[in-house]
Amino acid sequence: METLWEKKLKFFIEFRKVTGFYFPLRKTNFLKKKSVREDRLFYILTDLYFSNRAKFEKLYQNIEIWIKKFDIEEVWVLGGYIYYIIQEFEKARDYLLKAIFINPENLDNWLDFAFVLRHLGEYKMSYTILFYYDQIIRSYIPPAKKNYKELRRVILKSLENA
């Protein structure tokens, strides 16, 4: 049985082979950390999209393969960001949602998710996350069904009186 770290290591090696650079260190942005953002991957990918489109394309070609192989937060956010950048927001939403389910304590995952929802016309849910992210993270209980609809229902219900 492969450990989480072995899985991550395998993915990092494959990522390096494709891109020629190391996967940027991505720590969990806990609320208590008092950090605006711990993730640099989204920024790096955006830069890559404009400065080296061929390399970005390579990532795009590999993401679905990695998604199937590695069920880890890093791969889901990588997919989420790639699809955000190329404006396939539904896919971006689904992949970032997976990252939330894996690591709901990571503020960066929630905020990126909120901005995807803004692009999908899900304004109420987007604003709810942006304005009540701390309450959402602190009181988070995984929904019975792990899909967006259910998460939305649970969150909006818990913040009815906010």
Add this chain to the structure above:
Amino acid sequence: MNFTTYIPSKSKFCREYVAIKRNSLQLPIFISVVKGIKPVMDDWIEPDKYLAYKKLCKKYGLYVIPDVIFEFKKIPTDVIGREYLTTTKAYGIPFLKKYTKRNYNELHVFISKSKESLIQAFENGWYPLIIKNRLINKPLIDYYRFGVALGFPECCVKFFREFNNWGKYSYLYEAFKNTPKGQYFYLCNPFTKETGYSYISYMPCAYNCKNTIEFAKRVKNCIREEEPRLVKEIDERLRLPLLVFYEKKFYAFKGVIRKGKIYYKDVYFIGGMQENNMYERDLREGDAVFIENKDVIILKRGKLIKKIKHNHKDFAPEIPFIISFN
């Protein structure tokens, strides 16, 4: 001359707009959106004026989307990410009835003649705001797409992508370097954009950017149709000599440039936030200013009265320069 509110005299919709807003800071942009020159704009209004504003927009064929309320108040030092706030410094609060009566609040809205353009701008148009003691910022890609949605020329959006790095560059200085010496065309002057006396609402890639000139000409023509006096007033202000420190600190002078020195009778701080207005008092005491090895020298009747030493900063670097548009 001053940079206070312009009171429209001819155009009905301009009068109505200024009456609701109680300022003319975005009047030229508003005219260009009503006239279909600019695809979309974002604006700030007092939240309790939203319905009146919406009605006005509807009357002139514009769609409106409200975003969030900006609460302008002093930001304590313990706010997470405070140091990354560059131009707009505000708290974000939801647009709910209970928050519409507070002072210092402004509702952020987007307006356009096209629903599609409006949505594109809105979705990319989140501003960095403080929420629950933390800076909440949008993804970088949204910044670039917002520029495109607002109708900024592609060359200027590309330049923005390259040089909008407050840790590394002084953006307006980079645009200065990107312009052949002496070819500073007044239609490309972005320094008065916060005052309401400008044809452009963005920073061009160069002060002779062809796309900006084309765009500004169209804006100027449509303003002339509505408010010819405003065109005269804008043109006059766009030609004032300027002393620029960085994006949020610059001064306009009533005067002339001779051999790299500004000789002046009056000075105006037009850099936006008053907290950055550090030198108006010194400049008022003088009658000439120039730059020597990045230091700013202020003279009075030829005698030195103040030397502003160049200050190296790791964030928002200041590289002073003098410029005049013609």
